[in-house]
Amino acid sequence: MGDQGGRNPGMRVDGREERVVVHVGGEMDIDRAPMLYDALHIAITREGGPYEIVADLSEMSFCDSAGLNALIRAHHTATEHGKHLSLRAPRPQMRRLLGITGADSLFPVTDA
Numbered sequence: 001m002g003d004q005g006g007r008n009p010g011m012r013v014d015g016r017e018e019r020v021v022v023h024v025g026g027e028m029d030i031d032r033a034p035m036l037y038d039a040l041h042i043a044i045t046r047e048g049g050p051y052e053i054v055a056d057l058s059e060m061s062f063c064d065s066a067g068l069n070a071l072i073r074a075h076h077t078a079t080e081h082g083k084h085l086s087l088r089a090p091r092p093q094m095r096r097l098l099g100i101t102g103a104d105s106l107f108p109v110t111d112a
Helices: 033-045 065-080 092-101
Strands: 011-015 019-028 052-063 084-088
Touching: 019 033, 019 065, 033 052, 033 065, 052 065, 052 092, 065 084, 065 092
Parallel strands: 019 052, 052 084
Antiparallel strands: 011 019
């Protein structure tokens, strides 16, 4: 997948043979959560796509329950398609949200 930043401001997808990275920026709320899920869904379900999907959250400044729900739905989609979804560099607010809700058990989290 090429850069899709023009279609979804604050979000872009970089694709390589071994993994796809979905870069998420700004606030992830009820208005933007569908874009996040759509970008992850496309990356996950792309025929012949890589096993590893990474949601890079390093530039995401805020996430509410709608954004978390999009990530959880994407996790389930990845599992159904035999893919692996991980989160990269979530900020403290997102780490707290993951911990409070127990969703941290669904996602491997990396700092880089």
